[in-house]
Amino acid sequence: MDNVLVTIQNLSVVYTLKAGLSGLFKKRKGRTVIAVNDLSLSLEKGEILSLVGESGSGKTTTGRALLRLIKEEVKGTIRFEGKDVFSLSKQELKGFRKKAQMIFQDPYQALNPRNTVSRIVGESLEIHHPDFSWEKKQAMIAEALEWCGLKPVERYWNRYPHELSGGQRQRVAIAGALILKPQLVVADEPVSMLDASVRLDILSLLNGLKEEIGVTCLFITHDLALAWLISNRIAVMFAGTLVELGSAGLIAEGALHPYSKALIAAQPSATSSKERKRVIQVERKEDPAAVVFCPYYRRCMQATERCGKELPPLSEINPNHFVRCFNCRPNS
Numbered sequence: 001m002d003n004v005l006v007t008i009q010n011l012s013v014v015y016t017l018k019a020g021l022s023g024l025f026k027k028r029k030g031r032t033v034i035a036v037n038d039l040s041l042s043l044e045k046g047e048i049l050s051l052v053g054e055s056g057s058g059k060t061t062t063g064r065a066l067l068r069l070i071k072e073e074v075k076g077t078i079r080f081e082g083k084d085v086f087s088l089s090k091q092e093l094k095g096f097r098k099k100a101q102m103i104f105q106d107p108y109q110a111l112n113p114r115n116t117v118s119r120i121v122g123e124s125l126e127i128h129h130p131d132f133s134w135e136k137k138q139a140m141i142a143e144a145l146e147w148c149g150l151k152p153v154e155r156y157w158n159r160y161p162h163e164l165s166g167g168q169r170q171r172v173a174i175a176g177a178l179i180l181k182p183q184l185v186v187a188d189e190p191v192s193m194l195d196a197s198v199r200l201d202i203l204s205l206l207n208g209l210k211e212e213i214g215v216t217c218l219f220i221t222h223d224l225a226l227a228w229l230i231s232n233r234i235a236v237m238f239a240g241t242l243v244e245l246g247s248a249g250l251i252a253e254g255a256l257h258p259y260s261k262a263l264i265a266a267q268p269s270a271t272s273s274k275e276r277k278r279v280i281q282v283e284r285k286e287d288p289a290a291v292v293f294c295p296y297y298r299r300c301m302q303a304t305e306r307c308g309k310e311l312p313p314l315s316e317i318n319p320n321h322f323v324r325c326f327n328c329r330p331n332s
């Protein structure tokens with residue numbers, strides 16, 4: 001267990017539609033959305049674990065819950081260095097905020113347009129180490145800029161976000177998140193708004209930083225090919241539920257869950273269009289008597305009657321390869 005940084009156990013997050021909104025849509029009054037459903041997962045020190053799934057599958061909610069940024073009802077436990085994140089004291093929470101940071105999807109919105117690069121990168125220094133001398137702060141800001149490839153640092157020091165390209169802005173955001181050498185970073189689609197040409201640069205930057213400062217990263221993406229490039233392990237989510245978990249190579253080449261297979265087949269270059277056509281989604285009518293069933297049941301071509309009546313457990317189908325499916329068999 002020594003090698004484990006984060007343990008998520010039975011995490012569920014339920015959003016309730018706000019009263020104002022539910023008033024507008026009377027039929028939906030009191031409607032709740034189960035964004036994350038009974039998720040258990042651990043992050044090992046120094047690994048990059050990608051959380052992959054389509055829009056609305058609960059990736060961001062999981063990442064935000066992990067950083068205690070969710071105000072909604074949260075069930076289950078999240079332990080960081082063995083401590084329950086939800087019951088940290090005010091003082092402990094401050095320490096946790098220093099050790100666990102988030103990198104956001106949109107480098108255009110994440111940065112305060114009125115601050116210079118050096119102020120943006122040094123912001124968390126002002127919060128956590130206001131006592132440090134200005135020389136020390138300057139040296140730390142310069143170091144963080146260098147880690148992120150913004151060199152020579154003088155060229156960027158006094159620039160404003162609007163004077164930078166998208167890729168440079170994301171580098172600034174990453175420098176700001178990493179300046180205090182956090183143990184954990186949640187990177188939520190950090191390259192999805194960037195040009196293809198700078199995506200790989202940012203990915204290799206994150207990978208290099210993993211080596212350099214030993215940061216553990218929860219990398220959120222809907223793009224399985226990116227996940228395969230950057231991560232040690234991949235967790236696939238569908239409708240708030242973890243459906244498959246394994247090493248990146250295993251998931252990319254030997255995915256077993258029908259949803260993971262559909263994701264792979266949907267990758268533009270992964271397979272022929274004939275293969276892609278094979279995974280056209282099928283919609284089944286929901287059985288009103290069934291309370292809990294496989295979340296993928298209605299779209300799955302392999303589904304049997306049982307899948308519509310019971311939720312399959314997440315089983316270790318091959319060593320270190322977990323799949324939530326009644327009909328998946330181990331790789332031979």
Ligand SMILES: Nc1ncnc2c1ncn2[C@@H]1O[C@H](COP(=O)(O)OP(=O)(O)OP(=O)(O)O)[C@@H](O)[C@H]1O
Nearest residue numbers: 015016033035054055056057058059060061062222
């Ligand atoms: N603040 C909120 N209030 C109500 N429902 C929400 C809220 N935030 C998210 N949801 C719902 O929770 C579910 C999971 O959302 P989440 O943002 O975690 O998904 P995601 O996998 O990150 O999607 P995307 O790839 O589009 O970013 C979705 O059904 C979404 O509509």
Ligand SMILES: [Mg+2]
Nearest residue numbers: 059060061188
């Ligand atoms: Mg998201």
